Amino acid sequence: MFDALADRLESAWKKLRGQDKISEANIKEALREVRRALLEADANLQVVKEFVSEVEKKALGAEVIAGVRPDQQFIKIVHDELVEVMGEANVPLAHADTAPTIVLMAGLQGTGKTTASAKLALHLRKLERSCMLVATDVYRPAAIDQLLALGQQINIPVFEMGSDADPVEIARQGVERARAEGVDTVIIDTAGRLQIDQDMMAELARIKETVQPNETLLVVDAMTGQEAATLTRTFHDQIGITGAILTKMDGDSRGGAALSVRQISGQPIKFIGVGEKVEALQPFYPDRMASRILGMGDVLTLVEKAQEEVDLADAEKMQEKILTAKFDFTDFLKQMRLLKNMGSLGGLLKMIPGMGKISGEQLEQGEAQLKRAESMINSMTMEERRDPDLLSGSPSRRRRVARGSGYTESDVGKLVSDFQRMRSMMQQMGQGNFPGMPGMGMPGMGGGGRSPQPGWRGYPGAAPAKKKKKEKKRKGFGTL
Missing domain, CATH: 1.10.260.30 (Signal recognition particle, SRP54 subunit, M-domain)
Known part of the structure; x- marks a missing residue:
């Protein structure tokens, strides 16, 4: 992803090549290209307006650095603004003082929530944090079987009580089991819907009130573009989330979700899914993502x-x-x-x-x-x-x-x-x-x-x- 966005932004830098300095006259065309690039990437309109406004303000107020071309200086300003929009720094997963740390996974159907739960468990195990998965999705056919299969694949225990039990009770007993066995982190996979409805929200609210999670993570499909930001804000307003996981970041999505989620919802992106394999989960670093968007690579990752x-x-x-x-x-x-x-x-x-x-x-x-x-x-x-x-x-x-x-x-x-x-x-x-x-x-x-x-x-x-x-x-x- 981001290829089209990177190409568009590169055409913005070209507008400033050959110029002696950044001025109000020569920056207009470059800013127009930046605005077009972000809109085509399906970033939220309000985010685009604020982004372009901030870039213009900083570019016109920037001091000319000896030996640095105007286009290079402009790239640096855009890079820094991208980092600020996406969150400035990585926000790590919470770690409770008294085990277990409880992570509640929420999201719509089709976003990869169940797989993301297993990916997160494997990621934490690499950090030497023991995990347990809890299957509370009793509505989607084979959802419990899917989580059991993933748990077996990565050697992580899965707590389940079948499809006839109450999801709230499953979550409560799962946390109790994890506490009794001294598990460090329990990850609760909840049910989703094809769209937001009050039944789903009410059930999530009951589970959250019962287990008092340390993290409530919303799993968002990056291919939904700016709709991802709206979805995150809705969940946050009704349930209260602490962060997001963007899935399918390896697909042909245009990148608008990564640019919009944090700015619109106020909640950080904590992880990104970069493939179908269970190992394909990475912590989200805004500065590294900004470098990828601008075609600068990501050597640290x-x-x-x-x-x-x-x-x-x-x-x-x-x-x-x-x-x-x-x-x-x-x-x-x-x-x-x-x-x-x-x-x-x-x-x-x-x-x-x-x-x-x-x-x-x-x-x-x-x-x-x-x-x-x-x-x-x-x-x-x-x-x-x-x-x-x-x-x-x-x-x-x-x-x-x-x-x-x-x-x-x-x-x-x-x-x-x-x-x-x-x-x-x-x-x-x-x-x-x-x-x-x-x-x-x-x-x-x-x-x-x-x-x-x-x-x-x-x-x-x-x-x-x-x-x-x-x-x-x-x-x-x-x-x-």
Whole structure:
């Protein structure tokens, strides 16, 4: 998401390029583009008006900084205003002084509330907080079964009393069970409706009054745009919420919900759902989201995702292999699978500054090349994986790998030569030497550190991996 918004905002910066300074005359057209971009992103109209007004006020009052172009200064002002609109800082989940912390999940049907409950439980378990899920949705067919299945998948206990029990009583007994068993956090999944109605609100109010939750989180579908802000305000006025979880942020929604929820409802966005997998939940950081919207990437989130997957001891071993040019196809395969565990290739690339403009077609080609490479490596013997030179000097070995993987001998030869070139380059880079890039780029790049172009071959993750490698080395992670 945010691609269309980012493109529109970029056209606003162009209005100021070549100007000596920001003035009332040259800023009007840029502000018009910003307003149009936000409206097309389905942001709330009142939010858009206030946003543009604040940007204009700050831009015209900004002191000219030596060495900074007007368009760069304008981008900084827009970035800071985006952060302010979305909440300025991450608001963590409450943690009660006396266990259990009670989290009440609310929302309409179809927003992903039940899945979000399981995602939140898994997220908290990673923070070493024990959890219990409570199933009070007795109306939607198979809602209880869905939560039981999710609980089994992530190894989190689920309290349920069947579909004939009173939801308020289920919630009360669930909290009592969690308290008796010393559980740190209990997450109550409540029933939703296709639209807001008084029965649903009355039941939520009774549950809330009975269990006295520390958090009441509204689960909102990001694809509903500015309607998400109105929904949040309605729930807050009638029930009283403490925050929101935006789901489906990985979809093709235009981003208006992220820009509107906090400003209209006064309540912070605490988490965002970025995929269907149960691991796909992230704390919401306004500054990081602003950077993504402006195409600046999100290196901090990328590093955090890597921290969850990378073992420090393995990273040090891998770094040593790179420095001594002993990085082999087994290591290569391990790195590719690690990337898969971190998420989609497209999602990872968008977190890297300068890589957000890669087209969908290029990403599809990249994914296809990763699969090709994995298939060919899987057809190699362990000896060939450890020593790629065996394939370089043996046409019969290349033919066998080609037959086993379903590709041609020339495809195998290309993979091996690209890999050897990459290994040599990674060794030089790891030693602080940056070789001339044109004509000998990383496998999968056209060369010279440019953004990948259509038709790139070999290992399409190589260019991003180089970027991530630098980041991780600063953090003590070695390579990825």
